Amino acid sequence: METRETREKREKWEDWLADAIAGCWSGARLSRIEAIRGDASARRFWRVAIEDPARVAPHSAIAVDLGPDDLPAYVRALGLVADPPTEPPFVNVHRFLTEIGAAVPKLYAFSAANRMLLVEDVGTTALFDAAAEASAHDAAVLYRDAIDQLLVIHCEGTRRLDDGCIAAHIAYDSRLFRWELEQFIEIGMPMVAPEADVAQIVPELDRLADSLGALPRVLSHRDYHGHNLFVQNGAIRVIDFQDALLAPHAQDLAVLLTTRDTTRVITPAIEERLLNYYIGGLSRYIGGISQRSESTPSADALMTSYRMCVLQHALKVIGRFEWLEQQGRRGYLRHIPYAIANARRMLRQMPEFPAIRRALDGRAP
DSSP states (O other): OOOHHHHHHHHHHHHHHHHHHHHHSTTOEEEEEEEEOOOSSSOEEEEEEEEOTTSOSOSEEEEEEOOSOSSOHHHHHHTOSSSOOSSOHHHHHHHHHHHHTOOOOOEEEEETTTTEEEEEOOOSOBHHHHHHTSOHHHHHHHHHHHHHHHHIIIIIIHHHOOTTSGGGGOBOOHHHHHHHTHHIIIIIHHHHOTTOOHHHHHHHHHHHHHHHHTSOEEEEOSOOSTTSEEEETTEEEEOOOTTOEEEEHHHHHHHHHHSTTGGGTSOHHHHHHHHHHHHHHHHTTTTTSOGGGOSOOOHHHHHHHHHHHHHHHHHHHHHHHHHHHHTTOTTOGGGHHHHHHHHHHHHTTOTTOHHHHHHHHTOOO
């Protein structure tokens, strides 16, 4: 049941939303509000129908409640920024990505008092859903287009990154890679590898995090997967970019090509083609990459880092998805078998992590 405080807050932001629509498009008015199911964040979303006799306003837009915190939990827990941001990261990163030509939604209006945004509606066709309904060839083409957008972020974004963008101050370093693996140790392992010897696995996780933390970094979306990318009029649109930071080249690729059940549409053969496509695109930017990345990786170095990123991401989400289910957020457990399969697939090519491999293969140490 809605409390008085919740009702007053809702009425306040609905008033702001109506004023924002009228301010953006003279004569337009708010027609209808429909809640949209979000993912694993504290943000909330609504699709807003707009009536405009002049037919200048879009038919719909997305209202976003930014939630109580500007910075994600890992930034706060690890103290990754020295000072609190002066504006919400969504607004800050959106401005930068717009400047470099990334295909992000338009930001129509923002209220600091209400912590609300009104942004462009990029439709309902997620990249993963579009690829799942397409032929293998067309699915590969869609993901190739996603890599084109990723190259804009990695290359043009890194080249032009300055201190005004909050992403320049947050690094996906060894501490963060290791912090993300704590849920795997505490929650994931007891569920998927109850017989594993934690004392043998922890040093390997430390070594994995240290290796990833030592890699060159570029501007990274951080959560670049097929449900944060939409296909609108045949073009890729990028959302959920507010947690951008500096990360290894392969981190976004690992998320794009393997997260959740993506391997249902990205076969190993398509994966190899897309990785080669990224490497080819990256080579066109040699000399243009910002010194923040230190160097452009060779094809062999990128593939090595990709395997490590896929492994780390798979282990992380095993723990994360178990935790989400325990918090009552349903629907995540079905993705864990895919994470285990991806981790095993990478471990077959990485003999330096025998204890992790034994654990996921179900063999006693």
